Amino acid sequence: MKPTNIFDPNYFHKVVDCQWACPAHTPVPEYIRLISQQRYTEAYMLNWDSNVFPGILGRTCDRPCEPACRRVRTEENPVAICRLKRVAADHKGDIGAYLPKVPVEKNGKRVALLGAGPASLAVARDLLPHGYDVHLFEKDPSGGGMMRSQIPAFRLPIEVLEEEVDRILEMGVVTHFGHEITSMKSMLEEDFDAFFVGTGAPRGRDLTLPGREESTSHISIGIDWLSSVAFGHTDKIEGKVIVMGGGNTAMDCCRTAKRLGAESVSVVVRSAFEVMKASEWEKEDAMSEGIPIINNRPPKEFVHENGKLKGVVFECVKPVRGDDGRLSYVPSGEPDVFMAADHILMAIGQENHCPWIERDIGIEFDKWDCPILEEDTLQSSNPKIFFGGDAALGPENIIWASAHAHKAAISIHLFCQGKDLKAARPPEGVNLVSQKMGMHEWSYDSVHDPALRFRVPHVEREVALKNIKVEVELGFDEALGAKEAQRCLNCDIQTVFTDRLCIECDACVDICPMDSITFTENLKEKVLRERLTAPAGNTEQALYISDELNTGRVMVKDEDVCVHCGLCAERCPTNAWDMQKSVFHIPQLGSYAEQ
Amino acid sequence: MTFVAKPRVHHPKLPVNEIGLTRRDYEGPVSTLCAGCGHDSVSAAIVQACAELSLPPHKFAKISGIGCSSKTPSYFLSKSHGFNSVHGRMPSVATGANLANRDLYCIGVSGDGDTASIGLGQFAHIVRRRINMLYVVDNNGTYGLTKGQFSATNDKGSTSKKGLPNLNEPIDLVSLALQIGASFVARSFSGDKKQLVPLIKAALIHKGFGFIDVISPCVAFNNHQGSTKSYDYIRDHSEPVVVTDYFAAQEEITVDYAPGTSEEVHMPDGSVLCLQKLDEKFDVHDKVHALNYVQTRQAQGEVVTGLLYVDPDASDCHEVLDTVQRPLNELDVDDLCPGNAALEMVNAGFR
Numbered sequence: 002m003k004p005t006n007i008f009d010p011n012y013f014h015k016v017v018d019c020q021w022a023c024p025a026h027t028p029v030p031e032y033i034r035l036i037s038q039q040r041y042t043e044a045y046m047l048n049w050d051s052n053v054f055p056g057i058l059g060r061t062c063d064r065p066c067e068p069a070c071r072r073v074r075t076e077e078n079p080v081a082i083c084r085l086k087r088v089a090a091d092h093k094g095d096i097g098a099y100l101p102k103v104p105v106e107k108n109g110k111r112v113a114l115l116g117a118g119p120a121s122l123a124v125a126r127d128l129l130p131h132g133y134d135v136h137l138f139e140k141d142p143s144g145g146g147m148m149r150s151q152i153p154a155f156r157l158p159i160e161v162l163e164e165e166v167d168r169i170l171e172m173g174v175v176t177h178f179g180h181e182i183t184s185m186k187s188m189l190e191e192d193f194d195a196f197f198v199g200t201g202a203p204r205g206r207d208l209t210l211p212g213r214e215e216s217t218s219h220i221s222i223g224i225d226w227l228s229s230v231a232f233g234h235t236d237k238i239e240g241k242v243i244v245m246g247g248g249n250t251a252m253d254c255c256r257t258a259k260r261l262g263a264e265s266v267s268v269v270v271r272s273a274f275e276v277m278k279a280s281e282w283e284k285e286d287a288m289s290e291g292i293p294i295i296n297n298r299p300p301k302e303f304v305h306e307n308g309k310l311k312g313v314v315f316e317c318v319k320p321v322r323g324d325d326g327r328l329s330y331v332p333s334g335e336p337d338v339f340m341a342a343d344h345i346l347m348a349i350g351q352e353n354h355c356p357w358i359e360r361d362i363g364i365e366f367d368k369w370d371c372p373i374l375e376e377d378t379l380q381s382s383n384p385k386i387f388f389g390g391d392a393a394l395g396p397e398n399i400i401w402a403s404a405h406a407h408k409a410a411i412s413i414h415l416f417c418q419g420k421d422l423k424a425a426r427p428p429e430g431v432n433l434v435s436q437k438m439g440m441h442e443w444s445y446d447s448v449h450d451p452a453l454r455f456r457v458p459h460v461e462r463e464v465a466l467k468n469i470k471v472e473v474e475l476g477f478d479e480a481l482g483a484k485e486a487q488r489c490l491n492c493d494i495q496t497v498f499t500d501r502l503c504i505e506c507d508a509c510v511d512i513c514p515m516d517s518i519t520f521t522e523n524l525k526e527k528v529l530r531e532r533l534t535a536p537a538g539n540t541e542q543a544l545y546i547s548d549e550l551n552t553g554r555v556m557v558k559d560e561d562v563c564v565h566c567g568l569c570a571e572r573c574p575t576n577a578w579d580m581q582k583s584v585f586h587i588p589q590l591g592s593y594a595e596q
Numbered sequence: 597m598t599f600v601a602k603p604r605v606h607h608p609k610l611p612v613n614e615i616g617l618t619r620r621d622y623e624g625p626v627s628t629l630c631a632g633c634g635h636d637s638v639s640a641a642i643v644q645a646c647a648e649l650s651l652p653p654h655k656f657a658k659i660s661g662i663g664c665s666s667k668t669p670s671y672f673l674s675k676s677h678g679f680n681s682v683h684g685r686m687p688s689v690a691t692g693a694n695l696a697n698r699d700l701y702c703i704g705v706s707g708d709g710d711t712a713s714i715g716l717g718q719f720a721h722i723v724r725r726r727i728n729m730l731y732v733v734d735n736n737g738t739y740g741l742t743k744g745q746f747s748a749t750n751d752k753g754s755t756s757k758k759g760l761p762n763l764n765e766p767i768d769l770v771s772l773a774l775q776i777g778a779s780f781v782a783r784s785f786s787g788d789k790k791q792l793v794p795l796i797k798a799a800l801i802h803k804g805f806g807f808i809d810v811i812s813p814c815v816a817f818n819n820h821q822g823s824t825k826s827y828d829y830i831r832d833h834s835e836p837v838v839v840t841d842y843f844a845a846q847e848e849i850t851v852d853y854a855p856g857t858s859e860e861v862h863m864p865d866g867s868v869l870c871l872q873k874l875d876e877k878f879d880v881h882d883k884v885h886a887l888n889y890v891q892t893r894q895a896q897g898e899v900v901t902g903l904l905y906v907d908p909d910a911s912d913c914h915e916v917l918d919t920v921q922r923p924l925n926e927l928d929v930d931d932l933c934p935g936n937a938a939l940e941m942v943n944a945g946f947r
Contacts, residue, residue, distance in 0.1 A: 074608065075605055075608065076605070076608075441598060441599055441600070447600060448600060448601075448603070449603035449605050451603070451604060451605060504632065504815075504819070504827050504828075505787060505827065505831075506632040506633075506634065506637065506787060506813070506815065506827060507637045507640070507786075507787055507789065508631055508632045508633075508636060508637070510640075511636055511637055511639075511640035512602060512626070512636075514602055514603050514604075514605055514606055514620075515605070515606065515607050516606075516607045516610070517607075535607045535609060535610070536609070538609070551828065551831070552831055562607060562608065564603065564605055566600070566603055567600070568598070568600060568602060568626075571598050571600055571631070572598060572631045572632070572636075573631060573632065574630065574631045574632025574633075574815045575632070
């Protein structure tokens with residue numbers, strides 16, 4: 002194998018599993034260390050800079066970082082990264098001094114943002130400090146998009162939402178609320194230099210089954226119903242409620258229905274429990290509130306009588322795992338079941354829907370009705386128009402919207418300045434800084450903490466179910482947050498090896514608790530992986546290979562389960578090993594100088 | 597000195613041996629020796645050997661004298677018995693321990709000062725007494741604890757850190773052990789665990805006195821240019837003569853050496869040493885030949901390593917003294933004072 006190029010920004014970035022997995026590449030270990038130091042304001046700002054909505058995401062993020070966390074591989078449960086983000090948001094001080102300054106004098110370029118959801122808001126935040134005149138158009142009376150309309154208040158209190166949405170609006174966005182765009186063509190005629198479409202995936206899927214038409218007054222589309230609850234148009238639901246669907250929207254619907262007075266609520270899912278789209282913790286929360294989740298029941302027919310819904314007939318199936326590992330469903334042989342219902346909430350997915358974009362204005366769409374975009378720039382085939390968030394690539398979650406927004410903001414900036422969108426893009430980079438402070442002192446808390454994941458305390462169930470506005474999760478307090486923060490393995494403090502200093506004394510091999518280091522003859526990767534001190538079976542994780550050493554051997558470190566305890570560097574007599582903090586430059590408008 | 601404890605967390609696929617323990621269960625606390633000390637690698641090799649042999653840690657007695665080397669028993673097998681004794685007097689204490697409880701695996705760790713200077717007399721006599729033990733010398737050719745004076749194994753002409761040459765002749769412990777009757781003699785290098793671990797295993801299983809002279813560089817005082825016990829010097833001048841692989845009884849033998857160069861040595865417990873002779877003429881069963889070989893190569897500036905001599909049918913001290921099979925410390929009053937009738941019988945034997 003060839004020696005590893007540690008100056009490739011991606012090499013060490015991949016070692017920081019959480020940051021690599023995060024679409025916005027939030028520097029997770031760094032903000033967790035700040036939390037340990039009770040520097041909540043700084044921890045919050047580091048998040049704000051990267052993902053724009055720390056308070057909101059600290060409650061609602063889909064947390065792609067957590068399954069990636071190295072703790073999953075070294076023991077079992079990841080660090081509660083998401084809820085630590087909330088700790089930073091809950092305990093922060095005044096952040097005023099840290100906010101970017103918005104110039105009073107504008108740069109003369111006008112940008113229109115369509116939709117006031119997370120993607121547009123994040124683009125606004127990135128563009129405003131650079132003097133852009135930013136106009137935001139939204140059909141609803143206030144900003145936030147799906148964060149306001151689809152996430153119930155018992156998961157995301159309105160004050161938390163408004164604090165972070167308003168912070169951006171107050172930076173000087175010209176808002177046009179209650180202004181529904183019905184034609185992109187007429188929008189284009191207005192005097193804007195660039196357009197950003199962040200209108201989300203606003204159409205909930207429907208089912209065409211016998212009886213659907215006749216029962217229509219008792220069937221609601223999940224996201225529309227949640228939205229009408231959020232805006233106060235709906236404040237109760239009566240009788241027996243069936244929620245159809247297995248995603249997070251279904252979980253929000255059933256828990257909301259339970260709080261709005263439903264006599265009974267059940268979730269019925271066509272597929273198996275393990276493959277439901279809803280996050281584990283959302284399923285757990287719904288079930289712990291006494292809501293049954295019934296699986297392997299595809300609906301067959303809505304039963305109605307005199308225009309009134311009576312219930313639904315479901316087929317019974319069982320999952321069968323095919324040779325390709327995928328589940329398919331075959332009839333289980335049980336008779337169809339009838340479940341009585343007075344109201345159905347349909348939460349079986351959502352999709353992009355832009356009937357207001359004319360198809361003859363230079364924006365091309367693919368067969369799924371998604372706009373065709375340049376992947377690196379998010380520019381559509383009409384060079385003035387950019388997309389982001391769910392409107393760009395279909396339904397994802399908020400953190401993707403932030404990531405898209407940073408990308409699109411750079412593109413819009415370069416476009417408005419007449420520069421090449423690809424060639425002039427700021428590059429990624431990495432900086433490595435030694436953390437050695439003395440003979441045996443490191444600037445980070447290197448000691449491995451064997452503690453298990455701490456649970457986030459919840460409010461008492463009776464209290465929670467009575468009022469839709471009572472937030473279910475209480476969040477970690479400072480003490481519990483500090484304990485959980487200590488579980489972080491500091492994966493951004495890298496083990497950096499300098500081959501010319503090594504005397505091959507084996508001290509690092511002997512001390513490494515995870516058997517990650519081997520000195521061996523250089524071989525092909527496949528063979529090498531089998532011959533290490535501990536076989537490196539996880540091919541997703543890199544092998545760090547040094548240049549040839551004095552004896553002709555090479556140092557091989559399997560990055561897979563290294564706990565970054567620093568003992569290799571601690572026991573190295575020549576400083577051939579050093580613990581160095583990797584700081585990644587993730588291109589973002591204004592976060593560092595673009596070329 | 598490292599203050600950070602080695603965390604208990606370990607590789608999720610760390611193997612478990614026959615008695616349900618992992619290698620980590622054979623470790624001790626983090627070493628307080630200088631970072632990079634060869635002695636720590638020797639300790640790690642002992643840990644690995646004991647774990648792979650699936651021997652219960654509480655069945656070990658670790659005995660040492662004084663010096664850097666003699667501190668190391670603290671850093672391995674923390675769940676065993678240990679005695680950090682007087683300078684150069686490890687052999688006496690080890691003899692006592694082995695006489696009292698023949699069931700214990702006895703590991704004596706000493707250094708070149710402890711064995712070749714103050715303890716030379718003790719060393720000679722424990723070899724002669726054939727105590728059933730593994731005697732390891734962590735040999736770095738210097739007095740590290742007192743900041744780098746030449747020790748008795750330091751080669752003539754080898755220089756100190758400041759560049760002054762050693763004017764005295766060295767004591768070669770391997771030659772000495774061969775000469776006075778050790779039944780298992782090997783030399784190895786702390787930086788070569790592939791060689792060292794099987795040797796430790798074989799010496800532990802060997803019945804009789806197992807001696808391993810391990811060249812173990814002192815990073816602080818004897819790892820410079822001009823030293824003949826530095827990592828670089830040993831790597832350049834080490835001449836392995838026999839490659840040893842250890843296979844426990846019933847274990848499948850997986851090595852396949854070229855015909856004519858290999859040999860199997862069957863140990864009393866059923867385990868097998870597979871030897872690959874790198875020099876075809878070498879004979880591990882011929883003491884005089886081994887002594888000659890080591891000396892000749894040494895005169896050419898080479899350091900011969902590997903298994904140099906083994907007598908698998910050797911006897912140990914208990915056999916010579918014809919002691920009972922039960923450990924002496926388990927004999928109670930009734931065993932030791934069998935009463936007047938028995939005494940009469942013994943006395944009658946003398947009449």
